[in-house]
Amino acid sequence: xxxxxxxxxxxxxxxxxxxxxxxxxxxxxxxxxxxxxxxxxxxxxxxxxxxxxxxxxxxxxxxxxxxxxxxxxxxxxxxxxxxxxxxxxxxxxxxxxxxxxxxxxxxxxxxxxxxxxxxxxxxxxxxxxxxxxxxxxxxxxxxxxxxxxxxxxxxxxxxxxxxxxxxxxxxxxxxxxxxxxxxxxxxxxxxxxxxxxxxxxxxxxxxxxxxxxxxxxxxxxxxxxxxxxxxxxxxxxxxxxxxxxxxxxxxxxxxxxxxxxxxxxxxxxxxxxxxxxxxxxxxxxxxxxxxxxxxxxxxxxxxxxxxxxxxxxxxxxxxxxxxxxxxxxxxxxxxxxxxxxxxxxxxxxxxxxxxxxxxxxxxxxxxxxxxxxxxxxxxxxxxxxxxxxxxxxxxxxxxxxxxxxxxxxxxxxxxxxxxxxxxxxxxxxxxxxxxxxxxxxxxxxxxxxxxxxxxxxxxxxxxxxxxxxxxxxxxxxxxxxxxxxxxxxxxxxxxxxxxxxxxxxxxxxxxxxxxxxxxxxxxxxxxxxxxxxxxxxxxxxxxxxxxxxxxxxxxxxxxxxxxxxxxxxxxxxxxxxxxxxxxxxxxxxxxxxxxxxxxxxxxxxxxxxxxxxxxxxxxxxxxxxxxxxxxxxxxx
Numbered sequence: 093x094x095x096x097x098x099x100x101x102x103x104x105x106x107x108x109x110x111x112x113x114x115x116x117x118x119x120x121x122x123x124x125x126x127x128x129x130x131x132x133x134x135x136x137x138x139x140x141x142x143x144x145x146x147x148x149x150x151x152x153x154x155x156x157x158x159x160x161x162x163x164x165x166x167x168x169x170x171x172x173x174x175x176x177x178x179x180x181x182x183x184x185x186x187x188x189x190x191x192x193x194x195x196x197x198x199x200x201x202x203x204x205x206x207x208x209x210x211x212x213x214x215x216x217x218x219x220x221x222x223x224x225x226x227x228x229x230x231x232x233x234x235x236x237x238x239x240x241x242x243x244x245x246x247x248x249x250x251x252x253x254x255x256x257x258x259x260x261x262x263x264x265x266x267x268x269x270x271x272x273x274x275x276x277x278x279x280x281x282x283x284x285x286x287x288x289x290x291x292x293x294x295x296x297x298x299x300x301x302x303x304x305x306x307x308x309x310x311x312x313x314x315x316x317x318x319x320x321x322x323x324x325x326x327x328x329x330x331x332x333x334x335x336x337x338x339x340x341x342x343x344x345x346x347x348x349x350x351x352x353x354x355x356x357x358x359x360x361x362x363x364x365x366x367x368x369x370x371x372x373x374x375x376x377x378x379x380x381x382x383x384x385x386x387x388x389x390x391x392x393x394x395x396x397x398x399x400x401x402x403x404x405x406x407x408x409x410x411x412x413x414x415x416x417x418x419x420x421x422x423x424x425x426x427x428x429x430x431x432x433x434x435x436x437x438x439x440x441x442x443x444x445x446x447x448x449x450x451x452x453x454x455x456x457x458x459x460x461x462x463x464x465x466x467x468x469x470x471x472x473x474x475x476x477x478x479x480x481x482x483x484x485x486x487x488x489x490x491x492x493x494x495x496x497x498x499x500x501x502x503x504x505x506x507x508x509x510x511x512x513x514x515x516x517x518x519x520x521x522x523x524x525x526x527x528x529x530x531x532x533x534x535x536x537x538x539x540x541x542x543x544x545x546x547x548x549x550x551x552x553x554x555x556x557x558x559x560x561x562x563x564x565x566x567x568x569x570x571x572x573x574x575x576x577x578x579x580x581x582x583x584x585x586x587x588x589x590x591x592x593x594x595x596x597x598x599x600x601x602x603x604x605x606x607x608x609x610x611x612x613x614x615x616x617x618x619x620x621x622x623x624x625x626x627x628x629x630x631x632x633x634x635x636x637x638x639x640x641x642x643x644x645x646x647x648x649x650x651x652x653x654x655x656x657x658x659x660x661x662x663x664x665x666x667x668x669x670x671x672x673x674x675x676x677x678x679x680x681x682x683x684x685x686x687x688x689x690x691x692x693x694x695x696x697x698x699x700x701x702x703x704x705x706x707x708x709x710x711x712x713x714x715x716x717x718x719x720x721x722x723x724x725x726x727x728x
Contacts, residue, residue, distance in 0.1 A: 597640025630664025
């Protein structure tokens with residue numbers, strides 16, 4: 093989603109920035125919750141460098157280092173125990189850098205023991221229960237020693253002393269705002285850093301994700317770093333990690349440049365100089381000096397780089413007007429406003445309880461970046477879904493076109509096959525039935541006997557029946573076609589005194605969906621020729637027809653893989669004897685015709701003949717051919 097028109101984009105951008113600044117100014121004027129003012133100690137006697145003076149709390153100490161001789165704030169408060177012996181506590185909303193609080197000379201609180209409470213940017217409040225033995229009815233003396241180690245001036249807010257139940261609500265609210273909530277943001281920041289690191293590991297060319305992951309890791313480490321009060325072997329490293337703002341903001345500028353521009357300016361390495369200077373002082377200097385270097389160079393550098401980031405994002409928002417750049421520009425405006433506010437607080441131009449907001453606003457910036465990346469990821473997923481949907485539509489359209497083309501091609505192939513089938517049937521009728529009819533005509537013209545004409549007419553009738561029966565739809569079951577042939581063959585053999593035995597194996601012939609009428613005609617004619625030879629020349633008394641699928645039982649020939657087989661055998665005198673007979677005029681041509689017809693169907697014809705009889709096996713292929721594989725013999 094983007095805004096059209098440069099003036100419209102500029103207007104929306106300026107309006108959003110004004111609204112953001114107005115919201116920041118309103119939020120900055122809100123004061124964090126404090127206990128009831130009845131329990132506030134607002135005046136004290138300050139003793140510093142041997143001089144005593146009355147001061148009003150909150151009070152900003154002119155000194156930035158009091159570790160050698162810390163100033164002491166002394167005040168009194170009234171305590172009257174009740175019947176329920178309600179415990180009393182003291183609460184310090186803000187202080188800098190550390191305090192030691194004593195009641196009637198008895199120390200009840202020392203924040204130097206909790207380094208986390210001494211960090212200015214954490215806005216930590218402290219609360220301690222006053223032992224009942226320490227308090228006495230009537231006037232009590234409270235003294236606060238303020239330890240300051242710079243670079244900011246010492247600060248002591250109002251001190252609240254009263255019943256614990258009256259102080260605790262404000263303390264809990266402050267703890268949630270300045271301790272729990274930042275910790276939640278840090279945890280979320282760490283999770284987002286892991287996610288970005290995983291994205292970068294899987295998309296190495298997206299360097300922006302890796303840079304942002306490093307910046308977030310630094311932020312998490314900085315938020316969890318504890319600043320030591322005094323020198324220690326890890327003090328310089330801890331202070332260094334606590335002063336990572338220049339490095340984080342420099343990495344943020346690199347991320348913003350890569351994310352919105354796809355490249356970084358040539359002068360980008362200059363932005364890392366403040367961070368390198370801090371590293372140098374951390375290695376060769378002491379923590380005190382490092383804090384001053386960070387305050388003088390690191391903090392201003394962080395603000396300058398936030399301005400640079402805002403400039404890059406503003407250019408993108410004015411050029412594109414997309415939601416990501418507009419939302420990120422508002423987040424950067426919040427960070428910049430908080431940074432300016434913190435500068436004014438640090439310089440004591442604004443007191444407002446010594447609350448610093450820039451570090452917490454950085455978490456708001458990360459939330460915005462996370463929302464922007466989520467938006468970008470969701471947008472990419474939508475684009476992928478739209479592309480996939482479009483591809484599905486295109487594939488569907490292509491499938492429809494292919495299906496229509498295939499249907500047309502199938503229709504054309506069916507028409508061609510039908511024409512070829514019609515031509516073959518016409519040729520069969522011409523060669524078979526036509527020849528029989530011509531014989532009848534010739535016999536009639538020569539005045540032949542009625543029996544010969546009758547036989548010729550019966551032969552023509554069988555041929556006609558064969559063609560008609562072959563055209564029936566048998567659903568690819570060749571066995572149905574052979575049923576009619578079996579009746580005709582039985583009648584033919586019976587007239588010669590030969591018995592026909594029919595034996596079908598358990599599975600019968602396989603189904604051939606590609607079975608066509610011309611297949612049936614050629615197979616039936618092969619079987620007709622075998623029966624005719626047995627009836628006319630073998631002298632057999634029995635003809636056995638066996639059919640089945642796969643390997644034929646008791647067969648010594650090559651096994652048939654997948655196809656069916658039909659075997660016709662007789663118990664006659666064999667083919668050799670018949671060939672040796674005086675006049676076997678057409679037997680050689682008949683066998684050639686049988687082999688040719690078998691080859692047309694892709695089948696194989698085996699003939700075994702001896703003195704015990706003749707056996708003819710027709711081995712059918714697994715799939716019958718769509719067209720004859722060979723041409724029939726002339727006159728067949």
